[in-house]
Amino acid sequence: MGGAGQNSHVTLENPHQREPRAGHAVLGPVEPALAPAHQVEAFARLSDPALSELGLEEFLDELLLRVREALGVDTVAILLHDRANHQLVARAAKGIEEEVEQGVRIPIGQGFAGRIAEERVAVFIADVDHADILNPILREKGIRSLLGIPLIVEGELIGVLHVGSLVPREFGQRDLAVLQVAAARAAPGIERARLFSELEREHQVAMVLQRSLLPKRLLDVIGVKTAARYLPASDEVGGDWYDVFELARGRLGVAIGDVVGHGVRAAALMGQLRTALHAYAMQDYGPARTLELVDRFVQAMPDYAMATAAYAVLEPDTGEVQLASAGHLPPIVVGAGGGRVVDITPSAPLGAFSYGRVQEQELVLRPGETLVFYTDGLVERPGTPLTDSIDTLLEVVKGARSVDDLCRQAVERLVPVAGLRDDVAIVAIQNSEIDDELNLSLPADPKILSEIRLLLRRWLRHHGANDSQTLEITLAVSEACTNAIEHAYSPAPADFTLQATAHDDQLTFVITDVGRWRAPRGQDRGRGLTIIRAAMDDVEVESSDTGTQITMRRRITP
Amino acid sequence: MKLADVQFSDRERVVIARLSGEIDLSNADSIENAIAEATPNQALALLLDVSALDYLDSAGIHLIYKLREKLRARGQTMRLVIPPHSPANDALRLAGVARNIDTAESVEAALAEFSPESAPAQVPDPGSV
Numbered sequence: 001m002g003g004a005g006q007n008s009h010v011t012l013e014n015p016h017q018r019e020p021r022a023g024h025a026v027l028g029p030v031e032p033a034l035a036p037a038h039q040v041e042a043f044a045r046l047s048d049p050a051l052s053e054l055g056l057e058e059f060l061d062e063l064l065l066r067v068r069e070a071l072g073v074d075t076v077a078i079l080l081h082d083r084a085n086h087q088l089v090a091r092a093a094k095g096i097e098e099e100v101e102q103g104v105r106i107p108i109g110q111g112f113a114g115r116i117a118e119e120r121v122a123v124f125i126a127d128v129d130h131a132d133i134l135n136p137i138l139r140e141k142g143i144r145s146l147l148g149i150p151l152i153v154e155g156e157l158i159g160v161l162h163v164g165s166l167v168p169r170e171f172g173q174r175d176l177a178v179l180q181v182a183a184a185r186a187a188p189g190i191e192r193a194r195l196f197s198e199l200e201r202e203h204q205v206a207m208v209l210q211r212s213l214l215p216k217r218l219l220d221v222i223g224v225k226t227a228a229r230y231l232p233a234s235d236e237v238g239g240d241w242y243d244v245f246e247l248a249r250g251r252l253g254v255a256i257g258d259v260v261g262h263g264v265r266a267a268a269l270m271g272q273l274r275t276a277l278h279a280y281a282m283q284d285y286g287p288a289r290t291l292e293l294v295d296r297f298v299q300a301m302p303d304y305a306m307a308t309a310a311y312a313v314l315e316p317d318t319g320e321v322q323l324a325s326a327g328h329l330p331p332i333v334v335g336a337g338g339g340r341v342v343d344i345t346p347s348a349p350l351g352a353f354s355y356g357r358v359q360e361q362e363l364v365l366r367p368g369e370t371l372v373f374y375t376d377g378l379v380e381r382p383g384t385p386l387t388d389s390i391d392t393l394l395e396v397v398k399g400a401r402s403v404d405d406l407c408r409q410a411v412e413r414l415v416p417v418a419g420l421r422d423d424v425a426i427v428a429i430q431n432s433e434i435d436d437e438l439n440l441s442l443p444a445d446p447k448i449l450s451e452i453r454l455l456l457r458r459w460l461r462h463h464g465a466n467d468s469q470t471l472e473i474t475l476a477v478s479e480a481c482t483n484a485i486e487h488a489y490s491p492a493p494a495d496f497t498l499q500a501t502a503h504d505d506q507l508t509f510v511i512t513d514v515g516r517w518r519a520p521r522g523q524d525r526g527r528g529l530t531i532i533r534a535a536m537d538d539v540e541v542e543s544s545d546t547g548t549q550i551t552m553r554r555r556i557t558p
Numbered sequence: 559m560k561l562a563d564v565q566f567s568d569r570e571r572v573v574i575a576r577l578s579g580e581i582d583l584s585n586a587d588s589i590e591n592a593i594a595e596a597t598p599n600q601a602l603a604l605l606l607d608v609s610a611l612d613y614l615d616s617a618g619i620h621l622i623y624k625l626r627e628k629l630r631a632r633g634q635t636m637r638l639v640i641p642p643h644s645p646a647n648d649a650l651r652l653a654g655v656a657r658n659i660d661t662a663e664s665v666e667a668a669l670a671e672f673s674p675e676s677a678p679a680q681v682p683d684p685g686s687v
Binding site for chain 2: 248249446447449450453468471472474475478479482485486527528530531534535
């Protein structure tokens with residue numbers, strides 16, 4: 001057994017390096033047949049398949065505990081190979097946790113672990129005091145003897161595993177055998193985890209890029225409901241996206257797109273295209289011109305890029321939708337009477353032709369109808385014609401109770417359990433039913449005013465008001481609500497209510513708050529009430545200790 | 559989407575502020591401050607162009623008055639550019655203040671008042687074709 005002299009260490013032969021090292025005692029091959037019962041059990045515990053089910057942290061933790069127990073040693077440590085810096089980094093330890101906590105780094109080739117890594121041999125040090133040890137923690141801990149081996153997967157150095165004893169100890173062939181079983185166990189797991197974490201990181205980057213927020217507003221109140229889902233592919237990131245945003249005059253923009261290709265490049269390109277489309281759309285270019293501008297943007301990119309996209313603008317007052325598609329799958333419209341595929345002639349994909357023209361078309365979403373955009377990952381299945389798959393989609397979503405339910409059903413029933421080969425995006429926008437009466441409790445926040453006007457314009461049109469009536473009534477109601485908000489000067493958030501009713505052509509609005517009607521301050525104030533009186537047929541203001549109520553009426557006979 | 563936007567340009571020593579979108583209690587103060595900030599002391603006048611506004615109410619009218627007072631204190635004048643058929647004009651009409659403010663129907667008409675070249679009649683050079 002390794003005659004460990006005062007000034008020497010013993011190098012044990014490693015299966016990966018057959019050539020004996022000059023100047024080191026080399027031990028013969030392991031003889032597992034001679035292992036006593038307790039070591040057989042140790043082998044079994046190190047080979048436990050249940051270990052594979054653990055995450056990397058738990059796996060290393062459990063493995064090191066089992067190594068310590070099997071060998072009866074005081075310390076166990078794993079250092080990983082940092083290829084970029086040509087170093088070993090302490091990754092997990094038992095008994096010398098300081099190694100990991102302090103992030104000990106050992107240059108390859110130096111000291112005990114560094115030599116194991118460079119020469120890819122097992123190294124035994126009988127007496128630490130007289131050996132070339134770089135890491136002061138080993139000495140500070142009072143470790144007397146060390147045994148370490150390289151971790152190797154498919155010829156690649158992954159790291160080093162070493163054990164230590166606080167009392168002088170002669171590590172032998174059987175100890176080495178146990179350690180080699182542990183190393184064989186640990187190395188592939190670590191390598192898998194490393195690859196997985198790289199994939200995971202790539203995946204997370206893609207998810208961050210892809211995450212899109214639906215606009216925060218009282219969409220339910222306004223009468224437009226939206227919902228969306230994004231699902232990544234099971235193995236690779238993709239280039240699908242969706243976007244929903246507000247435009248001027250209460251209109252809503254809905255976009256969907258799919259960058260050709262996969263991986264981080266596709267995901268990054270997707271982020272650029274989504275931003276470009278959003279920015280052009282905000283300039284009010286309309287669907288066709290917006291897509292043409294995104295196409296020019298793609299054409300100007302240094303690398304080849306192609307994508308399909310569709311963009312629609314919904315006018316909530318009327319349900320009118322302007323729609324354009326650059327090579328994207330046709331959207332569907334789902335309503336009470338079932339669903340239909342929108343008959344759209346798609347223009348060429350973005351990036352396909354120089355100066356391509358994008359066609360625009362119109363459709364009307366009746367109250368209760370939902371427009372649904374999706375990407376090919378939802379419907380493309382090997383061996384099934386696309387038209388059949390889209391029919392299946394229509395079948396699956398036609399009974400949906402809400403836009404959110406629609407997206408959920410589509411995803412749950414069309415996405416295979418085994419996972420997706422392609423990513424999936426789906427976005428739905430519903431022109432919901434208009435209530436005959438409004439009865440709203442609203443926060444006393446000035447930001448609510450524009451929402452109220454949107455809702456009111458829609459409601460007024462529903463009841464047959466013309467453009468100038470709509471303008472005047474909206475102005476009067478907004479003024480009354482402004483007053484209610486200004487009354488709510490208490491520090492706590494306050495509410496006010498708005499009721500709107502229609503009897504034939506007589507419209508009545510009641511705005512109630514819990515503050516006092518404040519006397520107009522200065523000659524510029526009080527214009528609100530002037531406007532209200534000018535815009536409505538009659539106005540009553542009732543003020544009491546508990547609050548103020550404005551009731552106003554307007555007849556909308558043409 | 560921001561409820562409103564303001565776009566600035568300069569013509570000689572006149573600042574033009576073109577408003578778009580909707581102005582109400584939620585954004586009137588910040589728009590007023592932005593316009594006051596963007597009008598330098600050496601400017602002669604401000605043209606407040608409300609032709610492209612989709613909505614304006616008493617909060618916006620208050621803004622117009624306050625801005626006019628601020629500029630007057632600096633010795634600057636303000637013209638409101640407001641076409642007769644516009645949502646902003648309807649609001650001013652309902653509030654009964656339409657005639658209390660110096661107005662012009664277009665930016666060009668308002669600029670003509672401040673342009674030194676526009677004062678003498680332009681005589682074409684007989685030598686030129």
